[in-house]
Amino acid sequence: MPVIEVHGLAKAYGKQRAVEDVSFEVQRGEIFGILGPNGAGKTTTVECIAGLRTRDAGTVRVLGVDPERDRDAVRRSVGVQLQNGELPEKLRVGEALELYASFYPEPASSAELIEVLGLGTVVNSYWGVLSGGQKQRLSIALALIGGPTIAILDELTTGLDPAARRETWDLIEGVRDRGATILLVTHFMQEAERLCDRLAVIDHGRVAAIDSPAGIVAGIETEQRMRFRPSVPLDENLLTDLPEVTELVRVGEQWQLRGTADLIWAVTSVLARNGIVAQQLRVEQPSLDDAFVAMTARPAKEQDR
Amino acid sequence: MTTTTDRHPVADNYRRTAFRRLLRTEALLFARTPMAVTWSALLPVIAFIVLGCIPGLRESSKDLNGDSYLAAYLPILMAFSLVMSAVNLLPPTLALYREKGILRRLSTTPAPAAWLLAAQAAIFAGVGLVVSVALFALGIGFDVSVPRQFIGFVLSLVLLGAATLGIGLLVTAVARTSKAANAVSFTLFFPLMFLAGLWVPRPLMPSVLRTVSDYSPLGAGVGALQDSIAGHWPPAQNLLVLLAWAVTTGGLAVRFFRWQ
Numbered sequence: 019m020p021v022i023e024v025h026g027l028a029k030a031y032g033k034q035r036a037v038e039d040v041s042f043e044v045q046r047g048e049i050f051g052i053l054g055p056n057g058a059g060k061t062t063t064v065e066c067i068a069g070l071r072t073r074d075a076g077t078v079r080v081l082g083v084d085p086e087r088d089r090d091a092v093r094r095s096v097g098v099q100l101q102n103g104e105l106p107e108k109l110r111v112g113e114a115l116e117l118y119a120s121f122y123p124e125p126a127s128s129a130e131l132i133e134v135l136g137l138g139t140v141v142n143s144y145w146g147v148l149s150g151g152q153k154q155r156l157s158i159a160l161a162l163i164g165g166p167t168i169a170i171l172d173e174l175t176t177g178l179d180p181a182a183r184r185e186t187w188d189l190i191e192g193v194r195d196r197g198a199t200i201l202l203v204t205h206f207m208q209e210a211e212r213l214c215d216r217l218a219v220i221d222h223g224r225v226a227a228i229d230s231p232a233g234i235v236a237g238i239e240t241e242q243r244m245r246f247r248p249s250v251p252l253d254e255n256l257l258t259d260l261p262e263v264t265e266l267v268r269v270g271e272q273w274q275l276r277g278t279a280d281l282i283w284a285v286t287s288v289l290a291r292n293g294i295v296a297q298q299l300r301v302e303q304p305s306l307d308d309a310f311v312a313m314t315a316r317p318a319k320e321q322d323r
Numbered sequence: 324m325t326t327t328t329d330r331h332p333v334a335d336n337y338r339r340t341a342f343r344r345l346l347r348t349e350a351l352l353f354a355r356t357p358m359a360v361t362w363s364a365l366l367p368v369i370a371f372i373v374l375g376c377i378p379g380l381r382e383s384s385k386d387l388n389g390d391s392y393l394a395a396y397l398p399i400l401m402a403f404s405l406v407m408s409a410v411n412l413l414p415p416t417l418a419l420y421r422e423k424g425i426l427r428r429l430s431t432t433p434a435p436a437a438w439l440l441a442a443q444a445a446i447f448a449g450v451g452l453v454v455s456v457a458l459f460a461l462g463i464g465f466d467v468s469v470p471r472q473f474i475g476f477v478l479s480l481v482l483l484g485a486a487t488l489g490i491g492l493l494v495t496a497v498a499r500t501s502k503a504a505n506a507v508s509f510t511l512f513f514p515l516m517f518l519a520g521l522w523v524p525r526p527l528m529p530s531v532l533r534t535v536s537d538y539s540p541l542g543a544g545v546g547a548l549q550d551s552i553a554g555h556w557p558p559a560q561n562l563l564v565l566l567a568w569a570v571t572t573g574g575l576a577v578r579f580f581r582w583q
Contacts, residue, residue, distance in 0.1 A: 068431055090433060098431035104423035108355040109348065117348050120341040121434040164432065 021046045021168055021199050022067060026076035028223075029062050036062040038223035040076075044168075049190065049200040051214035051231075053207075055314050059223040060203045061101065064170050067201070068098045081167060094122065097166030099157045101173050107146035111137055111156055114145065115163060122164035131159040134189055136182075150177040158186065162193060169193060172203040187213055207306045221314045235309045242281040242303070245274040246296035248289070256292065260284050272298075342438055349442045353450070363408035363447075364454050367400040371458055375465040387526045390553070394467040395524045398548035401458050402483065402519045402541050405451035409487035411512055413447040414494040414504035422501050427583055436582055440492075448488045455480050455548075462552060469554035476551035482565035483544030489572030490515075490540065496580040518542040525549075537561070540568040 022044035029037040037059040044050040052060045065071040066078055069085030069092045078085055085092040105114055115132070119125035132138055135155040140148060148156065154177050161169055174190070175183040190213060194200050204210050210217055211231045219226040219234065227234055241264075257275065258266050262284040265276040275285060282301055289296055353359055371393075374380050380392040387395050420426050420439060430436045459476060462468030468476075490511070498504035519541035520528070528536060536542030543564035547557035 070427070070430060093431065093433045096431075100424065100427060100431065102424055103428040104425055105428070106352050106420070106425065108352055113348060113351070117344055118432060120337070120344045121432040123337050123433075160428070161431075 019046065020044055021081055022050075022201065023079040024063070024067065024076065025078075027063060027066060027073055027078060028075040029059075029066060029071060029073050035223055037066070037073075040218075040220060040223070040225055042218045042225060042228055044199060044201060046199055047194065047197060048215045049194055049202060049213050051202045051204060051210045051217040052220055053204060053210050053217050053310065054220035054226075055205060058220045058314075060205075060220055061172055063220065064098075064172060064201060064203055068096060068170055069093065070098075094164070095167040097161040097164050097169045099161035099169075099171045099174070101176075103157060104153075105145040105156075107144060109145050110142055111145070111148070111152075112141040114156065115159060118160045118163045124165055125163055126165040128159075128163060131162060134192070135159050136185065151179060151182050154178055155182070155186070158189070166198060168199045168201065170201045170203075174202060174204065175206065175209060183209075207310060211306045219310065219313055226313045231306050234313075235304055235306055237309070241276055242279060242301070243274070243276050244282055244285065244299065244301045245272055246299040247271045248273065249295035249297055252292070252294055256288055257285060260288065338433075341434055342442070345434065345438055346442045346445060349439070349446050353446050359408075359412050363404055363412060363450050366407075367404040367454055368457060368461070371397065371400050371461055375461070381465065381467075387524065390526070391467060392524075393465060394462075394552070395520070395526065395549070397458060397462050397467055397552055398545045399516075399520050399524070401451075401455035401480070401548055402545050403516065403521065404454040404458075405448075405484055405487045405544075406512060406515055406519075406541065408447040408451045409484070409491040410494065410515065411508045413443060413488075413491040414498060414508050415501045416447075417443055417495045418498050418504040419501040421581070421583060430582070444488055444492065447491070448484045451487065452480060452484050459552065468552045471554040472551045472556060475556045476548065479544065479547035479551050479557045479562065479565070482562055482569060483540070483548065485569035486540040486544065486565045486572070489569045489576060492576035492580075493572045496576045496578075499581075515539070515541045519545045538564055540565060543568075 020043035022042075024043070025041045027037055027040040028035070040059065040063050042050075052063060054060045062071065066073045067080060067085060069080075069089045072086060080092050081095055083091050085096075109117075112128075112132075115128040119128055132141060135158060137152065137155060137159065140152055145153065145156070154175070158171065158174065161171060171190070175186050178186060187209070190200055190202075200213075202209075202213060214231060216228065216230055217234060218228045227237060229237060254266060254268075257263055257273075260277075262281045263275055263277045267274045275281065277284070286296065374393055374396055380396075383389045383391050417440065420443075426436045426439060429439055459468050459473075463470060491508075494504055494507050494511070498507055517523075518536040518539035519525075520536070523532075525533060525536055525542065525545060537546065537560070543561040547561040547565065550557045550561075
């Protein structure tokens, strides 16, 4: 049974339509990602799920209830980490955790969250003096302090350094392994690829695709690229005659090829048949990044963090 | 909002504890803001003690219908403390909470965002009330307050507290940002305190100005406090004016409050 069901969700702010038609379901225990360029409607979607916004159309069910009608039930079992949520400057980390823990009937252990999120050294520090990464980690801790059945995390690792990012990913997997469902909003491909069981790619307020990260990559017709240095001289026609090869460029000793999905298999079998070794072989596989750009068709720089 | 049937008795218990903790946290945050403590609490008390140590100000004056200047300034300093905390400090603080997404973060939890409003209102109005009662006690020491009408004094004080709180919440409701709230509060401070008699005590005001003062929240408040401190029951008109200000501004604040 899905724990989150969204059907035909629409939301406009005045004349600007943030979400036009979004539908998806999230299964219990899943890490489900919402991926999309800035302004695609990701945040609005999760805000409607968290019961923070009133939708214009469509249905939303969280753990079987409508978050607009039964806010209390949703707030008790859903932990939310919003983008740019601050705390009072002079609130200490430990005090914030204790305060937020008191809001829930059965809170998680704040000692454990402090430990796992590496907040031990700043427990007595004011929010105002924390670094961006520490603030982000405290925000995650506050989203998890209620022992949520579902955690909604919006731009989870923005502002974290690579090491802290990896630790956070491990933490999120740990939370999922304890039975929680995670709804992750991100525009960071590596994060989606690493963490998500399934993804919804949202663009212009609509769902462009829903699949596993690998499925999304496979669903895109992308060109394969490879380059290598043949161990012995080789007749170009051997390769350019292959239907899988669309382009061959020689740069010094190095051969660079572009072609269709079966390019690598076709080229390597020809080389093997002729007893040629492909030295310094490099294969460029399409990544989620490529799939994402192909799907949302916007300048790549917009998708950079 | 509509379903409250699934709430256990245990749940209500933890909610009470949660509100108390929120209140304590907000009180701690107030105490950690030296500016706020200085302006709303320390300054009026120190000012009164300094004035009380000047012998001339303790003598009755013909200008003030026989009252001493010290007696005239006692309710004005109480009003000052209430305006400072409820009108000048509360709105920027709450607006900042809204601006920085603190109210929003709170609304993702089972704690209602209105709790924060209630806690802040309780603390800022509470500071003004406590300082005023402390001033009243000091006044007894300086022989200017008469404890005979303490109930009338408390009633006047609570109504003045409600009126200033209403004004403060209305400013919070209409100001978009903390900066704007600060600017509005600062602008309001001068006419409010002028009509309270901070620069020209009410007995010295020309009669037209005095009438305006009578209908202003702080003027009516200072008048009511003045009478009750002197041992008389505060005039009904002043109490009604205060009540009207409290209800009107409070109602408008509720009507126009923006949560985000």
